[in-house]
Amino acid sequence: MIESKDGALNGLEDILGFHIRLAHGAVYRHFTETFANLDLTQKQVSSLWLVAETPGISQIDVGTQLRMDRATTMSIVNRLQERDYLRRERSASDGRKQALYVTEAGKAALAEAKHCIAEHEAWLKARFTPAETEKLVEMLARIHD
Known part of the structure; x- marks a missing residue:
């Protein structure tokens, strides 16, 4: 996760869309890895x-x-x-x-x-x-x- 120098996300941690995007990225990466051979x-x-x-x-x-x-x-x-x-x-x-x-x-x-x-x-x-x-x-x- 991207953090500032003090370790905080400067308010991003409260943005629902931010978490949805991160979750989508994790799911998409795993899907891509799982389907790589296909x-x-x-x-x-x-x-x-x-x-x-x-x-x-x-x-x-x-x-x-x-x-x-x-x-x-x-x-x-x-x-x-x-x-x-x-x-x-x-x-x-x-x-x-x-x-x-x-x-x-x-x-x-x-x-x-x-x-x-x-x-x-x-x-x-x-x-x-x-x-x-x-x-x-x-x-x-x-x-x-």
Whole structure:
């Protein structure tokens, strides 16, 4: 943590956003370390997981559900398709939309990613009791919902 010469944060320790940023940094660093061998980002894993759970979901709906803009969603889907983790098909219900499906390689990558997620979640949840974890999720949801 950054401290002044006298060891105080000069008021920063009372700023909620400061602690959220520090917590996010710690969680992100651990996630990155845990996923280093997979070469997948959080958004890529989330996208792959969502498509696996909802085969045929449109690219637009992936972006909407994960709160990503169209350009980011397209970039992620392109990257996953380049790696043969996803395939696009024209939607049967709306020819203007792209329906997404996970490939066999994508299923294998997702299985490995889920193992890494379990490891990451265990590291994170070890800092809290189950009741604290539930409350923390509830409180954080108030910020992002």
